Amino acid sequence: MTTTVAPPHPFDAAVDLESITPGLSTGHTSTAYNNMVGPFGGITSATLLASVQRHPECLGEPLSLTVNFAGPIAEGQFEITARPVRTNRTTQHWWIELAQNGTVATTATAVFGLRRDTWDSTEIEMPAVPAAEDVPAQPFPEFIAWAQNYEMRFIEGAIPDLESGEHPDSVSTLWVRDSPPRALDFFSLTSLCDVFFPRVFLRRGKMAPAGTVSLTIYFHADAAALARQSDRSVLGTARTQRFGNGYFDQSAELWGSDGELLATTHQLVYFKD
Template sequence: MKNFQALLAGVKETDQANEYSAHVDATWLQGRTAFGGLSTALIVKAMLEVIPADRQLRSVAVMFVGPVPEGDHRIKLRELRVGGSVTHMQGELLCDGEVAATVSAAFGKNRQSAASLAGPVMPDVVAPDSIQALPYIEGLTPTFTQHFDMRICSGGLPFSQSESADFSLWLRFKETGTADLAALIAIADVPPMPGLNMIKAPGIGSSLSWYLEFPQALSKADMLDWWFCDYRSQAAGNGYFHNYATIWDADGKAVMFSRQVATVFEK
């Protein structure tokens, strides 16, 4: 069983131009595919290998095209444009030659500006240590969740037929090490999507598209640090949920905004 850092360290250049190798371990699957946070993190990791350090990740747009099974895969990068301040880059995760996920990312330098707006204030919530952890149950909960610690603060659990799709939770990795942007991206996709808590079992939820914004540079963090996620649904119907989330770090600083179009299959 490989941990997250081992999988990210496995992203290496191949002998082909603008191409990287990547591996997905069986313990990181969600059904028959790698969970979307890992697929996205692998592509962004390859991008960070070539982007200058003074250009911070500002936004990521992801399309989940097909399954990413266990095994060895390829990442293909394409530089769309390098401007004076912003670099636009595109990446594809290829499985057996087929596109499984695409990422379009913007990396930008800091600019001098007199305008500044504070991010949203983190809600006053119960500390994670006082909340019971969600258990990992082999064969019932998604396989990849064994790598994470999740603690629900508000809202209903998946398949609880809750009246609201909204919920919030604390979450963190179960491994040590430095948490970088790739780790933050993975964390953002760990929670069960809003909507699954409104239906009864059995049912399946799947991300169709995902958009992330990073309002400020990530402070030094550890993989065992807690992150707080407030996840809400803006609208839903005909099997599709339009969701958005804010993630705060352990110091209460908003570090990521997320939007998602997700599908829910009720059986």
């Protein structure tokens, strides 16, 4: 009898960790998810979340995550330390640190918890857009490796090319999912929260050095909502509020294909003129 094992999805390979002790694990960068310099922030954030969710003491599901990109991550191995700073009856607070050779490259805090049924109301509206299958997929330039792992169907605000001039606003709206398709989980949702390339590229119509400094995600979806979504495209929409003095913020919403708000996310980004 022979057993054939399918190779893992590239995303799962990228967020894979080896547990050394309950609070310490090792992982490695994945060239498939590289950005122009170092790994794509989405994959780093997903890996940090995974270090908590795979911890034996982890309570419930992710409620919020903040990742601070403190310095570059070099190709190769890294160590992640995840520590439950405080565990309450229904919530748990985590401190997470990613280091290489003893130097901290990324820090994060996460709040996990148990959700309860309550009154609910979604106050914002999903943008009115055509169905995903009616929007052509649009490839990213090949030198942006991570983007090759996503199927992106832009309704507005695609990545600029050499002919693009200044854009009147910084709004991008797109259908997006993993390529090849993969059922949504908290890790891939985390990564999707960072697919919105730096808004300054769009607004100014050109690429220039830019990088996320701090990223925050509020998870509105629970595991059941993720299961309902499965591997269908998610609608993402992002925009900046203010650019200036070398930094800008950007905020985004991720919607399930049935109109359920899955996550809201915000980041502060460094940029050079």
